[in-house]
Amino acid sequence: MKTVLSIAGTDPTGGAGIQTDLKTFEAFGVYGMAVITVVCAQNTTGVFGMQPVSAELVGKQIDCVFDDIFPDAVKVGMLYDAEIIHTVAERLKAYHAKNIVLDPVMMSSSGTALLHHDAAKVLQEELFPLCTLVTPNLHEAAAVCSHNITNREDMEQAACEIVGKTGGAVLVKGGHLADCADDLLFDGTEMHWLPAPRIDNPNTHGTGCTLSSAIACGLAQGMSLIGSVKRAKRYLTACIDFKLALGHGSGPLQHRIANWENRHA
Numbered sequence: 001m002k003t004v005l006s007i008a009g010t011d012p013t014g015g016a017g018i019q020t021d022l023k024t025f026e027a028f029g030v031y032g033m034a035v036i037t038v039v040c041a042q043n044t045t046g047v048f049g050m051q052p053v054s055a056e057l058v059g060k061q062i063d064c065v066f067d068d069i070f071p072d073a074v075k076v077g078m079l080y081d082a083e084i085i086h087t088v089a090e091r092l093k094a095y096h097a098k099n100i101v102l103d104p105v106m107m108s109s110s111g112t113a114l115l116h117h118d119a120a121k122v123l124q125e126e127l128f129p130l131c132t133l134v135t136p137n138l139h140e141a142a143a144v145c146s147h148n149i150t151n152r153e154d155m156e157q158a159a160c161e162i163v164g165k166t167g168g169a170v171l172v173k174g175g176h177l178a179d180c181a182d183d184l185l186f187d188g189t190e191m192h193w194l195p196a197p198r199i200d201n202p203n204t205h206g207t208g209c210t211l212s213s214a215i216a217c218g219l220a221q222g223m224s225l226i227g228s229v230k231r232a233k234r235y236l237t238a239c240i241d242f243k244l245a246l247g248h249g250s251g252p253l254q255h256r257i258a259n260w261e262n263r264h265a
């Protein structure tokens with residue numbers, strides 16, 4: 001049985017964070033584990049409160065997993081502050097964790113900051129270099145590169161800049177592009193565009209969480225990086241296209257989709 005660990009925050013409505021990561025792991029048939037970094041009071045309409053877990057307890061949770069069931073891949077999501085980032089980076093390094101996929105969560109889709117403003121630098125300096133893949137959206141990539149990213153050309157330039165900083169690979173996600181949902185994978189050698197149509201669906205809460213978790217599943221299962229990313233994108237597109245309609249805001253995704261493997265995008 002392949003095992004995948006998510007280190008992330010929570011969403012009691014199950015649309016983002018740990019809850020959606022575990023649903024994704026289940027869909028890919030891997031054994032899912034979870035370390036909670038911050039408890040969030042949030043739903044489809046917004047974020048109403050956040051209580052970080054102490055960095056010490058985050059570290060102990062990570063110890064409990066690695067000392068007992070060594071994960072084949074690790075997905076890292078919301079980390080909230082510099083102290084938690086530091087602890088997570090230190091532990092992942094000490095355990096020689098493999099196949100680390102980082103979704104550098106900075107802001108919720110409803111506009112709440114999910115990362116302290118002084119922590120983005122620590123994330124880049126301490127965690128980026130440990131990762132197999134970092135998956136910023138356009139805003140997160142812009143924060144790393146310090147310039148706006150609005151089109152495919154900007155995305156290519158940002159991908160080069162980010163790979164220059166990390167040494168690993170980057171997936172610049174195009175979910176916030178105006179007319180399509182094309183993502184760009186750059187592994188330092190080759191640029192791979194993953195084209196996808198923009199699906200007319202306002203319910204996209206947790207798309208980034210789902211995508212990064214699905215990629216981690218592929219890596220855990222021994223697939224190549226490009227193979228994992230292509231399969232994850234196909235799965236995510238099917239999840240969005242299901243058009244589940246729950247809640248009063250930007251709703252969550254459906255995770256159990258029949259025959260998604262046979263779809264194209």
Ligand SMILES: Nc1ncnc2c1ncn2[C@@H]1O[C@H](COP(=O)(O)OP(=O)(O)O)[C@@H](O)[C@H]1O
Pocket residue numbers: 136137138173174175176181182183196197198199200201204206207208209211233236237240
């Ligand atoms: N309306 C949509 N139609 C199709 N794919 C989408 C849509 N919105 C987002 N995506 C895809 O969901 C994934 C997450 O994208 P994005 O919204 O950019 O990240 P985040 O959730 O981190 O803000 C990407 O693969 C993106 O292309």
Ligand SMILES: Cc1ncc(COP(=O)(O)O)c(N)n1
Pocket residue numbers: 008009010011016017018040042077078105107108109110114204205206207208209
């Ligand atoms: C715990 C947690 N992790 C990540 C997100 C970002 O997801 P989204 O961009 O869909 O709001 C979130 N809202 N909550």
